[in-house]
Amino acid sequence: xxxxxxxxxxxxxxxxxxxxxxxxxxxxxxxxxxxxxxxxxxxxxxxxxxxxxxxxxxxxxxxxxxxxxxxxxxxxxxxxxxxxxxxxxxxxxxxxxxxxxxxxxxxxxxxxxxxxxxxxxxxxxxxxxxxxxxxxxxxxxxxxxxxxxxxxxxxxxxxxxxxxxxxxxxx
Numbered sequence: 001x002x003x004x005x006x007x008x009x010x011x012x013x014x015x016x017x018x019x020x021x022x023x024x025x026x027x028x029x030x031x032x033x034x035x036x037x038x039x040x041x042x043x044x045x046x047x048x049x050x051x052x053x054x055x056x057x058x059x060x061x062x063x064x065x066x067x068x069x070x071x072x073x074x075x076x077x078x079x080x081x082x083x084x085x086x087x088x089x090x091x092x093x094x095x096x097x098x099x100x101x102x103x104x105x106x107x108x109x110x111x112x113x114x115x116x117x118x119x120x121x122x123x124x125x126x127x128x129x130x131x132x133x134x135x136x137x138x139x140x141x142x143x144x145x146x147x148x149x150x151x152x153x154x155x156x157x158x159x160x161x162x163x164x165x166x167x168x169x170x171x
Contacts, residue, residue, distance in 0.1 A: 005034050012052035015063065023063055025053025031065065031079065044083045047075075054138070056098045058106070059165055064088060066095035066108055076108060076121070089121050097138025097150065100165040109136045109150075118149070131158070141165070 009026035016022055022034040023043060031053075033043035049067030056064050063079040074095050078088040093111030100106055106121045112129050118139060120130040131149070138150035141164020142157065149156045 005032075005038055005040055008032050008040065012049070013055040013065070013067075015055035015057055017057055017063070018061065023055055025049075025055055025065060025067065027052065027067075031055075031063070044079045044085050046077050046079075046085055052096070054095070054097050056100060056106075058100055059104045064098060064106060066092075066098055066110070068094040068096060072111070074110075076106065089125055089127060091127065092119060095119075097140075099139050099141055099147075101141065102163040102165055104165075107139055109138050 008024050009028050011024045012027055013025040014022060020036050024032045024034065027049050029045050029048040030042055031044040033041045046065060050069055053065055053067040058064055061081055065077045065079060068074060072093040073090060074092050075087045075090040076095055077085055079085050092108060095108050095110040097109045098106060104123045107130060108119045108121065110119045112119045112127055115129050115132060117129050117133045117136055118131040119127055121127045135151040136149055137152060140148050142148050145161050145163050147158045147160050149158055
């Protein structure tokens with residue numbers, strides 16, 4: 001093992017874009033961009049998190065960021081490729097892991113209306129509880145139509161009729 005980059009505060013969430021740049025969330029509110037040549041840039045700044053940031057790229061190349069605070073009305077942020085930050089959705093309790101499906105819906109491990117689970121947010125910003133479950137903190141779509149869900153004490157496999165966003169463009 002070797003160091004990839006250093007000096008970014010309390011690094012938590014990470015994600016690669018399609019150009020192989022690495023993005024790292026620092027709990028203090030900075031999102032760093034590490035170019036392929038390992039140069040580090042401040043890409044964007046958002047509200048500090050009490051625990052960690054979670055990052056995922058959407059189908060159009062925007063970076064989506066969740067970071068739980070002490071509020072029950074937290075946001076998922078959308079950062080465009082130039083680093084401009086906007087609120088994509090506000091109204092979640094402790095939003096954490098996130099992933100996109102093939103149709104561009106964002107799934108977030110969070111509470112919605114007092115119920116914990118996986119929240120589905122459409123590209124237009126309509127939210128609904130897709131999977132109920134206490135203690136869910138993360139998810140990743142698996143090959144086929146399934147997902148892997150992380151809870152506070154286990155990792156679970158779920159057969160599901162939802163396909164995840166492809167990691168790479170089809171060649």
